[in-house]
Amino acid sequence: MAAPAGIDHTWAEATGGNLDGARKRALFAPLARTVARYPGLRLRLALGRRGAGGIDLGEVRFPDTRLARDAQDTARSDLDAFLLEHSYRTYLFALALARLDAVDVDEELAFVASMLHDLDLGRPTPGRCFAVVGAQRAEEFARARDAPPERARRIAAEISGHVTVGGYEDLRSEGGFAGAGAVCDLLGLRLDELAPEWVSDVLRTHPRDHFKRDLVAAWRAEGRAVPDGRVRWLTRYGMVPILIHIAPLP
Secondary structure: OOOOOOOOHHHHHHHOOEOOHHHHHHOHHHHHHHHHHHHHHHHHHHOOOOOOEOOOHHHOOOOOOHHHHHHHHHHHHHOOHHHHHHHHHHHHHHHHHHHHOOOOOOHHHHHHHHHHOOOOOOOOEOOEOHHHHHHHHHHHHHHHOOOOHHHHHHHHHHHHOOOOOOHHHOOOOOOHHHHHHHHHHHHOOOHHHEOHHHHHHHHHHOOOOOHHHHHHHHHHHHHHHOOOEHHHHHHHHHOHHHHHHHOOOO
8 A cells, every 4th residue: 555645746746745634634544554553563673573674785886877976965965964864774774675575676766765855854945845845856956967857757756755654655656665764764664574683784884873853853843834744744643753752763
């Protein structure tokens, strides 16, 4: 399953990511699915019942294309340290989950979207979701580097969709790859499917120094700036700031 119908990139462009009543109600079903799985996740982690998911970090090679290199440079120059390391972890966690789900990954597209998915988090635009503003910037960024228009739009769709509840259930959907990696890092979703030693290696390479504190501050600022956005909705009904604080990651 994935995000509710009608909450996609076309909708995001047209509305700035502001939810109407029908779309707010549509998000309750995927939220309920996520909430229902959470106690079992925490129990398995507490009992040490962990999967063996992961990828050989020594063999990971970030895509060596102009677009990917420039995306990494942009992330390094524009993102605060806590978001930069989160962007790397998003990519690595999502790669591991994609392998578990037997999902083929367009590595350049996935890497660029992962590195740029939080480009505007912490710099809120009143009335426009950070993921939508960031998606537009990323699409312009990709087209300026000669990416075909449809490919640039796919990058934008991945970014604008990564905060939609349910999108992370299908890594092939709009926002599914970045969303799955991000919620694994933010909330620990599907962490029980990954080998603990492998997760520890990821965290050593890309540490979470003050991540919870800084992320919650940026999240709350976004919610205040966009009162009808997905972030505010997730704060109200999903208690996301609390879940970030109690996430089973340091």
